[in-house]
Amino acid sequence: MRSPLVALPKTELHIHIEGSLEPEMMVALAQRNGIALPYDSVEAVRAAYQFENLQSFLDLYYAGAQVLQSEQDFYDLTWAYLQKCALQGVRHTEIFFDPQTHTDRGIAFEVVHSGITQALHDAKGELGVSSALILCFLRHLSAEAAMATLEQALPYRDSIIAVGLDSSELGHPPSKFQAVFDRARAEGFLTVAHAGEEGPPEYIWEALRLLQVSRIDHGVRSLEDPALVEYLVEHQIPLTVCPLSNIKLCVFDTMAQHNLKQLLELGLCVTINSDDPAYFGGYLAENFEAVESALGLLPEQLVQLAKNSFKASFLSPAEQQPYLQELTAYAASLA
Numbered sequence: 001m002r003s004p005l006v007a008l009p010k011t012e013l014h015i016h017i018e019g020s021l022e023p024e025m026m027v028a029l030a031q032r033n034g035i036a037l038p039y040d041s042v043e044a045v046r047a048a049y050q051f052e053n054l055q056s057f058l059d060l061y062y063a064g065a066q067v068l069q070s071e072q073d074f075y076d077l078t079w080a081y082l083q084k085c086a087l088q089g090v091r092h093t094e095i096f097f098d099p100q101t102h103t104d105r106g107i108a109f110e111v112v113h114s115g116i117t118q119a120l121h122d123a124k125g126e127l128g129v130s131s132a133l134i135l136c137f138l139r140h141l142s143a144e145a146a147m148a149t150l151e152q153a154l155p156y157r158d159s160i161i162a163v164g165l166d167s168s169e170l171g172h173p174p175s176k177f178q179a180v181f182d183r184a185r186a187e188g189f190l191t192v193a194h195a196g197e198e199g200p201p202e203y204i205w206e207a208l209r210l211l212q213v214s215r216i217d218h219g220v221r222s223l224e225d226p227a228l229v230e231y232l233v234e235h236q237i238p239l240t241v242c243p244l245s246n247i248k249l250c251v252f253d254t255m256a257q258h259n260l261k262q263l264l265e266l267g268l269c270v271t272i273n274s275d276d277p278a279y280f281g282g283y284l285a286e287n288f289e290a291v292e293s294a295l296g297l298l299p300e301q302l303v304q305l306a307k308n309s310f311k312a313s314f315l316s317p318a319e320q321q322p323y324l325q326e327l328t329a330y331a332a333s334l335a
């Protein structure tokens with residue numbers, strides 16, 4: 001029997017839509033688009049998912065994304081993820097997409113954006129899952145390329161709530177993108193950034209001070225800097241922690257060693273997320289289940305994590321209210 005956590009009302013705030021590409025869909029889209037993959041079966045794709053660090057994952061993740069070509073492909077990818085959300089109590093999701101992964105190989109921004117946003121629109125009506133979209137810049141590419149991507153996104157700004165920063169963290173500090181984020185905020189976008197996944201606490205400070213982010217994506221290395229922990233607690237800056245990702249990418253050796261429980265008990269606004277569920281072995285419910293068993297989290301701590309997910313979202317307090325009420329009622333029914 002599955003844990004009651006599967007049905008816990010929650011939001012997801014750290015999911016790369018390209019990272020929800022399951023091996024089955026990768027193989028099917030390769031066939032549909034006449035693309036040769038370096039694998040001869042779905043099992044071979046899955047067997048290749050053994051990573052030593054972030055970069056070894058990113059190499060496969062960018063290679064896999066090449067099968068995405070048409071608007072329909074982006075629709076199908078996004079729709080499959082949203083169906084998972086509906087089955088796992090995810091009421092609202094704030095999705096990252098990486099336009100440069102596609103525009104750099106000749107796929108138009110419009111194609112990517114249209115496929116994703118049509119699926120998001122349909123999910124609201126058909127699945128009852130609401131959403132927001134966050135454009136991530138690839139930090140291993142130049143600040144000039146990020147600025148050009150921001151300019152491409154301006155005609156679509158009503159459908160993109162925020163910009164973020166992902167890809168290879170080490171050697172690409174947030175400061176590299178200060179001008180791009182200044183411009184993005186001036187154009188009305190909110191900001192988030194991956195920081196403190198593999199990079200040092202200094203990168204988290206930079207994301208806060210120079211990029212003025214609303215949330216830190218990952219942020220698990222914040223524990224190394226007590227002044228930073230104090231700041232994050234005082235300002236209740238959310239961390240979008242991704243437990244299964246952190247184990248798959250060797251940020252922690254085992255789930256029992258993950259610092260999520262410590263972060264929570266220090267009073268940080270911690271949330272649980274799946275990052276790249278097709279690559280890391282689970283969607284949001286599987287991440288909740290994994291930390292529940294490995295860290296011995298109490299029921300009230302799991303409910304707190306779900307509550308944090310709504311509070312850390314870009315939903316307005318009025319929009320959060322019915323979800324928080326539903327969560328309270330669900331928690332009472334479990335007790």
Ligand code: HPA
Pocket residue numbers: 016019054061166167168169194197245275276
């Ligand atoms: N970190 C950085 N970049 C990424 C990740 C991640 O966990 N997932 C997809 N792109």
Ligand code: ZN
Pocket residue numbers: 014016166194217275
């Ligand atoms: Zn991520």
